[in-house]
Amino acid sequence: MDQRRAKGLVGQLMELALGADAGNKDQPDFLGLDVELKTIPLRRDGRPKESTYVCSISLPKMADREWEDSIVWRKLKRVCFVPIESERAIPLPDRRVGGGFIWSPTDDEVAALRADWERLAAMIARGQIDEITAHLGDVLQVRPKAPNAAAKRMTLDTDGAPRWANPRGFYLRARFTEQIVARALA
């Protein structure tokens, strides 16, 4: 199977298998439980292979939104993580699924997430969206999230002036999810 053409398939199969019901809305996957479902790709050594996508960014809404009301926090305060074997050489049907577990960030993790989020939100609010790179953030990072690099979406400046920007999304660094998985297995 061509893995290049099956990127989101694993996640969607899990949603189907576990009965997630939010569809492609900007809300937690399990509406009644307020729990977000995420798969984590693991290599043979049991460490995460990739960073984990959290959500897309609504540029205009970042400016006057507090951390407690942010989409990132709403999604991350309770997550059902499901580790999945993801070596590129293993065919999709042969991949093993690990035991899923419900996770909530510890106080330290919340503090780290919040610090990164507030710094990034401040940059967005100041109209520095094009200066944000994936280098920023200790645990949370901002990366392109678009069909291709040429895609632009209309957004609003802090002054209310329209401008074009590349769509972005929030991601959890692999080092962060590695700690989560390690703690869950301990």
Add this chain to the structure above:
DNA sequence: GGCTGATCATTA
């Protein structure tokens, strides 16, 4: 190997 920026399938 780790990280960053780019890209792909499917659905409402």
Add this chain to the structure above:
DNA sequence: TAATGATCAGCC
């Protein structure tokens, strides 16, 4: 069309 689900590919 735009949002969801992530992984790919190349530079360091």
